[in-house]
Amino acid sequence: MSNASIVLQRDRHLKWRAFDPLEWLLMVLCGIAIGGFSLSVLCDIVTRTIRHPWLWLQEATSIFFVYGSFIGMAVATRRADHLYLSAITDSLSGTKRTLAETFNRLVVLACGLLMVTFGYTNFLHGFGSFRMPSLTPLAWWYLCVPVSGFFICLFVVEQLVNGWRNGFEGQPRSETEKEFTI
Amino acid sequence: MSTTVEPGLIVFLMAFLFLFLGYLGVPVPFALASGVFVATTLTPISMQSMVGQLFNGLDSEALLAVPFFLLVGELMTSADVTRRMIVLAQTLVGHLRGGLAQVVTVFSMFFAGISGSSTADVAVLTKTIAPEMDREGYDLPFIAALIASAATIANLIPPSIMAVVYGATGSVSIAGLFLGGVAPGVFIGIGLMIFSFLFGPVGVRRARSSFGEFTEATKRAALPLIIPIIIMGGILTGWFTPTEAGMAAVAYIVLVVIPLLRPDHIKHLPRDFVHAGLLYSIPMAAVAGASAFGWMLAYLRGPDVVAGWIQHYAGTDGRTIMLLLAALFVIVGDFVDAVPAIIIFMPILLRLQELGNINSVHLGVVIVTTLAFGLITPPYGLTLLMASKFCNVPFSKALVRSLPLYVVFLSAILFTIFFPEIVLWLPKMLLPESVGCFKNPAGTGYICPQ
Numbered sequence: 001m002s003n004a005s006i007v008l009q010r011d012r013h014l015k016w017r018a019f020d021p022l023e024w025l026l027m028v029l030c031g032i033a034i035g036g037f038s039l040s041v042l043c044d045i046v047t048r049t050i051r052h053p054w055l056w057l058q059e060a061t062s063i064f065f066v067y068g069s070f071i072g073m074a075v076a077t078r079r080a081d082h083l084y085l086s087a088i089t090d091s092l093s094g095t096k097r098t099l100a101e102t103f104n105r106l107v108v109l110a111c112g113l114l115m116v117t118f119g120y121t122n123f124l125h126g127f128g129s130f131r132m133p134s135l136t137p138l139a140w141w142y143l144c145v146p147v148s149g150f151f152i153c154l155f156v157v158e159q160l161v162n163g164w165r166n167g168f169e170g171q172p173r174s175e176t177e178k179e180f181t182i
Numbered sequence: 183m184s185t186t187v188e189p190g191l192i193v194f195l196m197a198f199l200f201l202f203l204g205y206l207g208v209p210v211p212f213a214l215a216s217g218v219f220v221a222t223t224l225t226p227i228s229m230q231s232m233v234g235q236l237f238n239g240l241d242s243e244a245l246l247a248v249p250f251f252l253l254v255g256e257l258m259t260s261a262d263v264t265r266r267m268i269v270l271a272q273t274l275v276g277h278l279r280g281g282l283a284q285v286v287t288v289f290s291m292f293f294a295g296i297s298g299s300s301t302a303d304v305a306v307l308t309k310t311i312a313p314e315m316d317r318e319g320y321d322l323p324f325i326a327a328l329i330a331s332a333a334t335i336a337n338l339i340p341p342s343i344m345a346v347v348y349g350a351t352g353s354v355s356i357a358g359l360f361l362g363g364v365a366p367g368v369f370i371g372i373g374l375m376i377f378s379f380l381f382g383p384v385g386v387r388r389a390r391s392s393f394g395e396f397t398e399a400t401k402r403a404a405l406p407l408i409i410p411i412i413i414m415g416g417i418l419t420g421w422f423t424p425t426e427a428g429m430a431a432v433a434y435i436v437l438v439v440i441p442l443l444r445p446d447h448i449k450h451l452p453r454d455f456v457h458a459g460l461l462y463s464i465p466m467a468a469v470a471g472a473s474a475f476g477w478m479l480a481y482l483r484g485p486d487v488v489a490g491w492i493q494h495y496a497g498t499d500g501r502t503i504m505l506l507l508a509a510l511f512v513i514v515g516d517f518v519d520a521v522p523a524i525i526i527f528m529p530i531l532l533r534l535q536e537l538g539n540i541n542s543v544h545l546g547v548v549i550v551t552t553l554a555f556g557l558i559t560p561p562y563g564l565t566l567l568m569a570s571k572f573c574n575v576p577f578s579k580a581l582v583r584s585l586p587l588y589v590v591f592l593s594a595i596l597f598t599i600f601f602p603e604i605v606l607w608l609p610k611m612l613l614p615e616s617v618g619c620f621k622n623p624a625g626t627g628y629i630c631p632q
Contacts (some may be wrong), residue, residue, distance in 0.1 A: 005453060006453065006456055006457075015250060015276060016239075027272055027456050027459070027460060028456060029461040030456060030459030030460050030463060031455040031456030031457075031458075032459075033459055034253065034342065034459040035455050035459075035460065037246065037249070037254070038250070038429055038432055038433075041250075041425060041426060041429040042429055042433060044426075045429070045430075047498055048285070049563075057582070059245075061246065062241065062243070064243075065240070065246055065249075066237065066241060066457055068249075068462070068463060069240050069462070069463045069466035069467065069470070070240075070463075070470075071463070072459060072460050072462070072463020072464065072466070072467070072515070073211065073466070073470070074249070075460065075463075075465040076209075076463060076467065079460075080209075080468055081460065081464060082209030082210060082211060082464060082467060083209065083210040083211070083212065083294055083464060083465070083467075083468050083519050084204075084206050085201070085204035085208065085210060085213070085517065085518070085562055088205055088206055088207060089206060089207035090207065100206060100207070100294055101207075103206070104203075104206060104207050104208045106212075106280055107203055107212060108208060108209065108212045110216070110219075111212045111215045111216060111219065114215075114219055114229060114233060115233060116235075117371075118230040118233035119233050119237075120228050121230050122230060122234050122237070124205075127252050128223050129520060132187075136330055141237070142234070142237060143238050143242070144237070144524060145234075145236060
């Protein structure tokens with residue numbers, strides 16, 4: 001899979017090329033996550049059918065699922081692939097547009113920072129609770145929240161800096177479009 | 183609850199912030215989370231526990247089914263296997279008045295049995311049938327309106343992602359919801375076909391396909407058409423949970439359908455998985471935000487307040503409660519995506535279900551049908567937005583052409599409310615425990631609540 005095949009080229013003016021490999025990596029991790037939990041659910045069925053269930057598979061499935069979800073949440077922030085109710089901001093231009101886009105991103109940045117700060121606290125507390133049957137600390141599950149928050153903050157800062165430099169206006173985003181430059 | 187600010191005011195503030203930020207252009211998960219985080223500062227709840235709630239919302243085994251049903255749709259669309267099903271639909275109904283319009287609806291009913299995603303259905307139909315309909319003289323706004331309306335059937339005929347989310351958050355039998363969704367799904371399908379036949383453009387009249395052509399088309403579409411049998415057969419026989427059934431369908435497509443029908447597509451599978459990996463995380467991010475929102479709403483006793491209002495007008499009559507809920511969800515579905523709407527309102531639904539002594543599967547089917555209608559209503563009619571965009575037609579024109587189709591959906595909603603015996607007939611026949619029936623201790627058969 002080439003870099004160009006999965007890194008979104010839309011809103012190029014809001015992105016640094018240096019972060020493209022990071023988007024590529026996170027996208028691949030999303031693919032690994034869905035592949036991983038597909039495989040673990042398959043193994044779960046097979047081992048159960050042959051009456052030798054591997055109980056830890058359910059934990060593996062769960063960890064793939066939550067990490068895939070939260071990593072996807074972060075990378076969707078860079079790609080503007082999230083669900084949107086509407087984007088009144090897209091119809092604005094000039095200073096109004098800059099102010100509205102900045103405000104929107106500051107809201108996301110605040111959420112990201114809260115996810116990092118309090119997600120990290122949850123991570124530390126998670127060493128006191130365990131998942132059965134492997135007794136793995138829950139902290140390793142909770143870690144996905146601050147990690148996701150960190151990447152969300154990183155991508156929002158990238159968009160803010162580039163938006164202020166190059167302007168936010170570009171191709172209007174669409175909640176429906178999933179562009180892949182093949 | 184030791185809070186200095188009135189709970190009702192906090193609920194209002196949360197809702198206002200969500201809608202204001204959402205419509206300003208903040209992504210839905212963050213608009214939801216912002217409302218919750220601001221509300222948290224006004225309550226004794228710690229921010230740490232609310233951030234934890236984002237995680238807890240996703241830590242549900244039943245939600246695992248969502249990525250599988252999205253992956254099934256993604257693989258089928260990307261491998262272009264769906265064309266065979268379109269040809270089969272053409273041999274069945276292509277000769278009728280408005281032949282291609284009929285094909286759109288019949289194909290959507292087939293595709294709904296494979297994928298739980300309306301958006302995948304819109305993507306397939308706008309790429310394949312829409313250009314042909316355009317050539318045959320169907321007007322583009324009608325094409326967009328019909329495709330968007332037919333695509334909503336994916337949320338009713340199993341597997342349905344909305345049903346999975348409803349079942350997972352409300353502890354309702356997902357298999358029961360799947361089976362209960364069949365009746366309104368078929369109702370909408372038939373309704374759209376009747377509408378196209380009577381009021382839609384005529385299109386090009388074709389000769390009826392011969393039995394030989396039908397047999398050939400069925401043979402060519404046989405492999406993909408086994409998928410609904412794997413999914414529902416696996417669930418009904420007790421072999422699979424809905425999650426496992428989704429995985430079995432994915433395994434069948436990857437190991438059987440694509441190697442046999444589109445072997446050249448195998449090299450693209452890693453890309454399909456990467457795409458699907460991102461695709462499932464988008465609704466899951468909304469689930470995380472909505473879970474925290476729903477939790478806070480429940481903490482602030484929002485369900486009691488809304489239940490109080492509805493009880494004031496409906497008393498404890500189940501049907502009136504469902505009518506008012508349908509009216510509420512028609513409005514909610516106009517503004518909010520279905521997945522967060524289900525999660526946010528689940529505490530209210532559970533309260534009212536108890537109040538009206540409503541069967542949980544019945545109420546779930548009513549809500550899912552109503553939210554499916556929300557996919558074609560403005561301003562946030564996701565499938566209509568997509569279809570109008572892909573058909574290159576202004577949303578307003580597609581909206582005008584979809585207005586008469588609303589009659590079909592409103593009739594379907596009323597049908598699900600007033601005919602529970604038909605909606606619940608299939609679950610009672612095939613999976614009686616899913617609707618609260620239990621084995622008769624005196625002999626054979628089941629005893630079901632009235």
